[in-house]
Amino acid sequence: MSTILGLQVALLILCFYCSSNVNGASCNSLKDCVRCVSMKSWVRSKNCRWCPLTNSCHTYMSMYNVCPASFDKAANCYVVPKGKYLRDNAYINVLLSAVAYSDHPQECLNKLLPDGGFKLVAAIGRKCSGSLINYKECFAAVAISDHLKRIVVANRGTTSTSQLIHQMLNALIVPKKSFKTGGEVQQYFNDAFYKLYPCVSKCVKDLRNSHPDYDLAVTGHSLGGAIASLTAVSLVYDKIVPKDKMVLYTYGQPRVGDKTYAMSFDKIVKSSWRVVHSNDIVARIPTQTNLNLNKQPYHHKTEVYYPAVNMPPDAPYKVCARDEDPTCVSSNFFNPFNILTYIKHHQYYFNTQVGQVCSSIGPKRKRSDDGEEISAMADMFTEDNCRVIHF
Template identity: 60%
Template sequence: MFLHSVQTTLILSFCGYVYGFSCSSVTDCVTCVSQKSWVPLIDKSCNWCPLTKSCHAYLSQLNTCPAEEMVQRTADCYETQYGEYSPESAYINVLLSAVAYSDHPQKCLDKLFPNGGFKLVASVGRKCNSFLFEYKECFAAVAVSEHLKLIVVANRGTTNNTQLLDEVLTALTIPKQNFKTGGRVQKYFNDAFNLLYPCVSKAVKDQLSSYPNYTVVVTGHSLGAAIASLTAASLVHDNIISEKMMTLYTFGMPRVGDKTYASRHDKLVNNSWRIIHTNDYVTRVPLQINLSPNDQPYHHKTEVYYPAVDMPPNASYKICSINEDPSCVRSNAFNLVNFNVDYHTHYFNTHVGGACKTLGARRKRSDDGEEISAMAHLFRNDTCKIIHFDDDISGQNIIHFNWPLILTAMIFLRAYVLFY
């Protein structure tokens, strides 16, 4: 019986591969699910994969989409697009992402937006603990623009070497975790998100009570981009903001979760823009080395690729609608020869982590000698805290990475891929 079942599966798979060519030639969802595959063997329609925008025969071995994400009905083909990519909005959001690195965010806002327009209404901070090391801060800034009718959540990115090393080691050694929207996400990103989200969601609710018709924009750079991805999806999933009123802009974002998370995110956060500066190496990690095609790290859409090294706000770009599109950043082979730190630290010719480095006091050191922010004393307990914009805070979190250490880690990762 078992042998017969195996033989049947192999025959069906082979037939699916052969007859599936009639499916693979289709390039749109409606035609795909309306077309029969396996004819005349089995009365099954072709299946549409929204992640790769490709059509596959029933049980096709070439289809690597999660089964629960496959589109099989015409009614499920239609996706409402709530917004278009705006380079002007992207530039504003990279400046807002820079504000999240500052220990004095209102002064940073005033510097980066000298004509006004944004008012810091709250900052969310929490002491962070993760896999190997203890950190002194996780942070998000909440601002409002009455002129643009926006409520903005800007998330802080990676700020020191130990934090970066922790991110890499966690991704390599600890399995992904289930996430509320569906799918699985990297543990480190999930932990950082969970530390801030209770207060971030409350801060957003508070502002929506005053500005119910405002759009919510979530943004971030590097680690902040990963947290922004989870935050935007959760705010829609938890019915705090509607899908059509949510926008996401990320810069240098690593892969946050698996294919199912990417697909669910695409449905929840339709107006989502994942911006990549030429060959930014952080957007390539965690590496896609998992043997299971559905569990490997995978980007959600929509990639906006800036291929040139020089990236002024008016630089040329390419929009790639397919998740992990091979014609965007993946067309640019990555190796140590073309490695450049600036590809990750600079977006729109702005040093995201150091845009406000001249403001406030210099960073302090804790009793154990670790560098901390000047705001750390405001959230020493183990609960997130909403800090009002007029609190007495100063200083600046500037990105200071030990790039020889990072290169060593990358060589280790390369060896890991080759031998394991």
């Protein structure tokens, strides 16, 4: 009995010391990540730890920490983005996102960036229809700029209203799927991503081998932004692209996964810019339920919010500090009677109608029996495997 009592007393003493740092202040009293990870905990060689899932500080070896071991780092606050948002780069990447919508990507690239120094090196595609995906074609364009020493992977986004509705319904009724980098993601986005990733990763790996000093930018608008998010984090996670060579630019990106995915993403992809125009409806979906904070849809960093309805390239913007920053798009009152206006906010970035700016190039698309447009490149791709077409 005395031995058990002694162990209980020892445990109480240990818990007391585990809740304080060397200066007598409690780790869990610190509400700021930077202060938290710079403060020594009860073990002098170890600092307090920050848990981004709960936005809370805890001591080293705390038994009350809900974060998985991969988050339990004291070295730095990895959720702080690397680098600086450059709107010139953002404008270039939205034009490259528009190229991915075109059936004639080379001609579209020549039209939008005639003096940009970019050349198209590959088109990657695959037929994407399936039990979950009502999408005629998954497509990505790969371009390179020797002047900027940059490789760009641009992903095609949502091509029709019916496809957007299908995505929203899937987000509501289909369970999310575990993703390799951590957390869960919407199954629609996951399936569309894996349709192309084997070819995208091989293409990027080959280009990296021949241009090892080039940076890689992954970009996309709408659904293309969701696929771009999964592509960027996977290329770093799979050690195909180093962290310091990766940058992500997305436009009107929906919430890709849950909070654990967002936190994992913030840790892996250090330079990420999620551009949102005014009250873009797609940036608000899938909607948050607040029933389970860690499992509900959640945006990763870093939102760049353009509040004005008119969005020229030099429009004022705000770089938002938090993943779901309440002072950015979430601060914009949502009026369901203005939904057509919010759809227009989604369609236009930097005064460019991203999905349609190159639609006049080439013959008009035909329609299938179900009324969906058929891409002029549809015959080049199959359902079985993705294909890389080199330029």
